[in-house]
Amino acid sequence: AQTVTQSQPEMSVQEAETVTLSCTYDTSESDYYLFWYKQPPSRQMILVIRQEAYKQQNATENRFSVNFQKAAKSFSLKISDSQLGDAAMYFCALDTSGTYKYIFGTGTRLKVLA
Amino acid sequence: DTGVSQNPRHKITKRGQNVTFRCDPISEHNRLYWYRQTLGQGPEFLTYFQNEAQLEKSRLLSDRFSAERPKGSFSTLEIQRTEQGDSAMYLCASSHKDIGSNQPQHFGDGTRLSIL
Numbered sequence: 422a423q424t425v426t427q428s429q430p431e432m433s434v435q436e437a438e439t440v441t442l443s444c445t446y447d448t449s450e451s452d453y454y455l456f457w458y459k460q461p462p463s464r465q466m467i468l469v470i471r472q473e474a475y476k477q478q479n480a481t482e483n484r485f486s487v488n489f490q491k492a493a494k495s496f497s498l499k500i501s502d503s504q505l506g507d508a509a510m511y512f513c514a515l516d517t518s519g520t521y522k523y524i525f526g527t528g529t530r531l532k533v534l535a
Numbered sequence: 536d537t538g539v540s541q542n543p544r545h546k547i548t549k550r551g552q553n554v555t556f557r558c559d560p561i562s563e564h565n566r567l568y569w570y571r572q573t574l575g576q577g578p579e580f581l582t583y584f585q586n587e588a589q590l591e592k593s594r595l596l597s598d599r600f601s602a603e604r605p606k607g608s609f610s611t612l613e614i615q616r617t618e619q620g621d622s623a624m625y626l627c628a629s630s631h632k633d634i635g636s637n638q639p640q641h642f643g644d645g646t647r648l649s650i651l
Contacts, residue, residue: 425577456639465538466578466626466642512577521566521630522591523640525577 423448425515427526434503435534441488442498442529444513454516455489455496456523461509469511472496500531508533537561539643541627547649548617555613556646560629567610568640569602570626571595578626584610585632614648622650 424447434440446455457469472480472489479487484504488497500507510530514523540559548554560567565586570578581600582592586607596602599618604610614621624647628640 458642465644468639468641471639514577522568522580522583522593523570523578525579527575527577 423450423515423517423524425513425524425526427513427529429529430527431530431532433532433534434500436503436505438503439499439501440503440531442500442511442513442531444496444498444526446494446496446513446515446524448494448515448517450517452517455487456514456516457485457487457496457498458512458514458525459507459509460512460528466512470498503533505533505535507531539627539629539641541625541643541646543646544644545647545649547651549651550617550619552617553613553615554617554648555611556625556627556648557609557611558627558629558643559609560627561631561641564629564631564641565607566630566632566640567604568628568630569610569612570628572624572626572645573622581612617648617650619650622648624648 426445453474455472458466459469460466470482470485484501486499510528512528513526542557568583569581572578582602584604599615602612624645626645628642630638630640
């Protein structure tokens with residue numbers, strides 16, 4: 422069975438600082454995709470960043486980057502230069518090839534302190 | 536791209552009543568998904584469609600739940616004889632089937648269901 426674990430229920434970061442959110446997963450598949458989604462309060466979930474398992478290079482999207490450790494089945498999200506608008510729930514999700522259904526973690530609530 | 540639209544945003548109903556939710560995906564997306572999200576949890580997969588065909592259903596989807604996607608456009612999710620445990624946020628997502636690539640899912644705002 423595929424699982425996604427986010428062990429940090431809540432994190433805080435000072436504005437302009439850097440924070441890393443953790444995610445570990447388990448799958449027996451060799452071909453899969455990993456995602457980080459952001460869900461602001463009472464607003465829709467939006468894609469932050471995605472990583473294809475077959476790519477060794479870590480994905481980067483502006484201030485957001487991932488540290489993908491395939492052997493360790495770890496997929497952490499680094500947010501640099503944190504902004505007040507980054508405050509939200511962050512969900513890690515796994516999509517194994519052929520299923521197209523996402524397995525989500527329980528989320529990490531990120532607070533950004535001014 | 537107007538995004539995924541879900542209606543209603545909120546639904547309050549008495550236990551035992553039937554409810555129906557609607558999802559309008561992004562127009563060029565041929566895949567549509569339903570998830571359920573309870574407080575403090577991540578979304579859980581319920582079912583998905585490719586065009587009008589329902590290709591997979593989760594064991595979470597009991598006999599009281601039915602989903603349709605007539606003509607491969609909008610979708611409806613109906614819950615019959617609602618129970619307290621059905622209280623949750625119901626999320627719809629859509630994506631485009633692309634050969635050789637998994638396109639990410641785009642989510643709607645969700646429908647929050649409260650059972651009295």
